[in-house]
Amino acid sequence: MNIKKHIPNTITLLNLFCGCIAVVFVSKNQFEMAFFFVSLGIFFDFFDGFFARLFKVTGELGLQLDSLADMVTSGVVPGFVMFKMMQSSSVAMSEGYLQFFPYLGFIITLGSCYRLAKFNIDTRQTDSFIGLPTPANALFILSLPLVLQYYSNDSLAVLEIFTEKWVLLVITLFSAYVLNAEIPLFSLKIKKFNFKDNALQIIFLAISVLLLFFLQYFGVALVIIFYVLLSVINNMLKKK
Template structure:
């Protein structure tokens, strides 16, 4: 039986979903480090399915939908269940609600993305991408995991990080997409390419421990840039009113 090119990206998407399921099973068995690594594996397959879709020129509506379903499993349900099993279970109902934010807000983020999607090549996302949000949380956990428990000091930051990440996913803060390493992309975004390669180098030299801090930098940079743009827009909107009032005088 002949396998069409369109199947190739979908295979990576299904592997993404399968890794998300494996992460959930490991969280239920209290193997939290493995649960984190399966989410990382899911993110690799998630990036590969997009790359393969562009390479084979087989982007489709079906691919978008199956990708979103896989993402909600791997980067919504899996990390939400992970943080609940690891720490938030002790807060009972409040813990359920807070941990579920990663899934709920991630689902809203994906739905909004699908509705607003025009074409398959974008330079930025509106709101923190759900895979990036999941990676931010699980790299934090991996950095401060001691056996099967989170470092008590680090644990105090888990809830604020979960809430912040969840809100950023449904925000209007713009975050740049990953570089595509095409000739046009290299010419258009050389700093993005350099920054990405520098980040990978830091992660390798720190044996992975630097990943959380790089993601924190990326998230905060996007947030600060958004606040600066908001401030400048506000100043611009107020300027005509000031000019008119000065003319009246």
């Protein structure tokens, strides 16, 4: 029995397991633990492909398992988080059509599903991404309730806008859009060890480290936004 060929798929299933645990924590409004398990799942998601290439056991089964695991960890969980946030914002409006409003949060799950299916058949996304990857989007969405929890004070009172249901709906729709938008995002892979060829990646990573160090969960949201904006600017400069 070749044990090596089962290692990548086992790691993928650990990603799925983390996603299932995260769902449970979201149901209990324990968003910090949910963030931790989604992050752990994304960690496993990175290394399943690494070990598949290392052991030369890549195949169709692994590809499908990877997408199915991501569908839970990076699709269902962020949609559920947005559902919970919308539910809190609409608590005083439990009658009429507004009682169904929180379910719109699962538009993120639908957008994630569509992206994962499209990614599997898109040959353009081997070295870089077109549209925001589902793990990055999941981290962004899961950081929102934590930002509100830890940073909603007098100095950052503007963050209270993210408790408004219509603002949350805009974020939801934008999330589903950016997942599937035809926006090339620069690769974070460093292929040559020199600053000239990797200036964009190095600058992004350096600023990201500073944002995460000083702002923690708020930094997570800013890093994802910064990544998309920097990619858009980079694309515009390339066209000139």
